[in-house]
Amino acid sequence: MNPQLLFWIPATLRLSFILIASGICWYFFGPIIGLSIGLICLIALIVIQLKYLYLLSAWLDHPDSEKLPDGWGAWTDIFSRLYRLRRDDERNRTELTEWLARFRQAMSLLPDGVVIMDDVLFLEWCNPAAERHLGLNNSRDKGMRVTNLIRSPDFIDYIILGRYEQPLTLSLKDRKLIVHIIPFENRRQILVTHDATENDRIEMMRRDFIANASHELRTPLTVINGFLEIAQTQPDLDQTIRMSHLKLMIEQGQRMQNLVEDMLTLTRLESIDYPVRPEHVNIHNLLDQIKQEADALSGGRHEISLMIDGPDIEGSTDELRSAFSNLVSNAVRYTPAGGRIDIKWKNTEAGPQFSVKDSGIGIRAEHIARLTERFYRVDKSRSRETQGTGLGLAIVKHVLLRHGAVLAIESQPEAGSTFIVRFDKNSTDGDMVRALEN
Template identity: 75%
Template sequence: MNPRMTFWIPAVLRLVIVLAGGGVIWYFFGPVMGLAAALLALCILLIVQLNYLYQLANWLDHPSSARLPDGWGAWTDIFSRLYKLRRGDERNQAELAEWLARFRQAMSLLPDGVVIMDDVLFLEWCNPAAEKHLGLHLNRDKGMRVTNLIRSPEFIDYIILGRYEQPLTLAVRDRKLIVQIIPFENRRQILVTHDATESDRIETMRRDFVANASHELRTPLTVINGFLEIACSQPNLDLKTRMSHLKLMSEQGHRMQNLVEDMLTLTRLESVDYPLRPERVDMDLLVEQIQQDANALSNGRHQITLEIDGPDIKGNTEELRSAFGNLVSNAIRYTPENGAIHISWTMGVDGPQFAVRDNGIGIRPEHISRLTERFYRVDKSRSRETQGTGLGLAIVKHVLLRHDAILTIDSEPEKGSTFTVRFPRRMIAESFAETSVRV
């Protein structure tokens, strides 16, 4: 039925009923009573309509489907339609609120910072990454101008010039940030920040690694090429000189070979193509073999003792042999003759641990945090004398990362050092034989 008809037909019927009632009263009680009754009925209808108008006005001030009044007559249809419209609006608002919450949650999980500003750079919203990058606080800084919060001349110039198609590199709070403003809508702008500190550090490490590797390879190659040139230009060298040259060339060749092998080992440890395949590691046998290798390297110049009182663990035997062997060989290289070196495999409070303690030259505190960096040497001249490649502790670090272990270093100059590898309890093999203490 036509909506107009559904409204006017009931209204006309009510009016007809009022007039008919007044006419009946007129007929039985006279015209005065009839008109009075009709007028009273019309006043009642008017008061009802005004009451519904009043309720509608109050509801419009605070619209809610839960408190929409009930109607009578045509008001029933009106309130029913308003209820449907309000329910639709509430569903739309709920959906928008849900999408907004999802958007903010997604933005909150992004590693990059996102700041939403209006056209005059007043802060409207930012995610936690932006708070961390720029030192903002949404609850505190909302509604403030971003240029007053980020006090950087480069950023101000970037805003003034308005060349937003190119990102800006900015140093903020000891971080290297790449920021860019992206205009959207008519009165909104997005400021995106990317923390390039770690990638810049990795790039610096890569450049340093290439430079250090080139430098380490250049020296032995120079020696070998120099002796080869002498051999070519002076074919009649005496046997003693020739043998001396060949010995030095062999030493430099082995040095290059060790360096290349260490670099390949590091590459393999870092590669995702070589995941750790744990196996049961016989720690008694492994530590005893490391002591035997240490005795061979020391050649009787040090007093090396051994203590075994720990369980077997899960891991890769060869990788652990390489890591532990590097720690022990370093102790031998940096401990003077007749020094003492103690190797131990014990069960600690938090899990099993391997330790190497010596009374060697020790390490100054400022060097300890950088010892596991590639090619980092405390004393470069001594490292060359001991034939070190500068990659041993870097290999140790990566092996331990693969085994969820940590390395702690305690050292005091001229008194010695202790390198301790701590494994979590979950790395212990399910069952192991009782071990004994050997000194």
């Protein structure tokens, strides 16, 4: 029904009732009584309307604290509408509060920094990532000018020029940040920061990896191509010299093959699409095989011992064989003839532990932290003599990361080295080892 009819019909009925009552009194008691009754009814009606107007005015002054009054007549419909509006408003306010809380929670979980500023660059809100990137504090710095909080000439110039089409690359607090300002609404701006430090580091590692791999492959290729050119230009070369050249070419070809295999292994270990498939690892069989390989590589030049006093574990047998074999073969290669190498597997309170101790040339302290980097060598000339690829300890590091183990290195120049692999004690129970992200 039309809302106007809902108002006019009761009003018309009340006025009609007053007129009828006044007419009846006029008829029976005379005009003075009739008019008096009509006037009293009109005054009573006006007083009631004024009362409800007062109640409405009092409620409008404090809509959140005052309860809506009960109405009479047309006021019943008015107050019921106001009640519905108030209920809808409270529901919308609750939904808005919940939406705002979800929005702030989502913004707080973003890896990128988000700063909301007004048109004169006063801070209104920022998420935790922006606090880390820019050194802000949302509760402390709210209401302060952002250019006073971020003390960077490049950032201030970017703000002053107002050329926000292109992002700004900013070095701040040992981070490389990509900063972009996005105007929105009429009186607000959003500052977005992206931390590119890790991407920059990965890109640098990629470039170094390609450069080092190219360098490592270039040397054997140069040797092979040189001997092939000699064989082509000197067909009557002495057979002894020819056989010596062929031997060297085979060695260099084997070196390239080892390098390529190590690079493929390292790539596979770093891939998130290649998770660990845990299995029962028979430590006795595994270390016996590694001991036999070490004896063959040593050729009787070293005294190699093996001691096993610990449990089997869960993990990848092939990956652990690669890691343990790399540590043992390094010990053989870098220990002079007549030296001693001790291979041990034992159980400790913290968990199983594998160690390789040698009496070799040792490593200076400044090199130890970088030993697991790709292609890092303490002595490049000696590494080439021992046919190392420079990727063995990088492979060890990634295998151990995937198995939740850690590598410790103890070494002193001319006093030998000890490489210790510590596994978590949970590696020995029935639960499979969980693959860790690199």
